[in-house]
Amino acid sequence: MFEPVFGLNPVSFIIIKGFSPVLLCVAVLNMVQRKFLPNWEPKRLATLYMTFILAGLICYSLFLVRFRLSDWLHAISITFIIFLVIIKRKYIFPFAFRCEKCGSRLSPKTIIFVDGNQCRECADKEDAKSA
C-alpha cells in the first residue's frame, strides 16, 4: 500500500488529503444540481468539469507518490490546469455574482442552480417579452 508521506511529497500530500473532500463536495453539488438543472445545462456541466479536473489532479498526485517521482512534476499538471481554466473559463466558471442586466446581487441559489445569471425581475421581463 502506498500512503502519501508529507516529508517525501508535500505537494502531493496536500493535494490528496486536502482536495479529496473538495472533490466529494463538488460531486455531491453536481448531483444536487440535477434537481434544478435536469438536462446538463452549462452550470451543471461546469461542476462536472470541476470534478474531472480535481479527480485528474488527485490521480496524478497518487501516480507521483506510487512511483516515488518528484513533486516538481506538479509544475506540468498545475501549468496545464491553469491554461485549461484560462482557455475554457467560460465553460468551467459560468457563475456570476451579479445580474448581467441590472447589476443587482444574485442569491446563492440563483448563482448555483439557475442558468442565465439574471435576477428574478429581469428573467420575468424576458419571459414576458418572448411570450
Ligand SMILES: [Zn+2]
Ligand atoms: Zn436583473
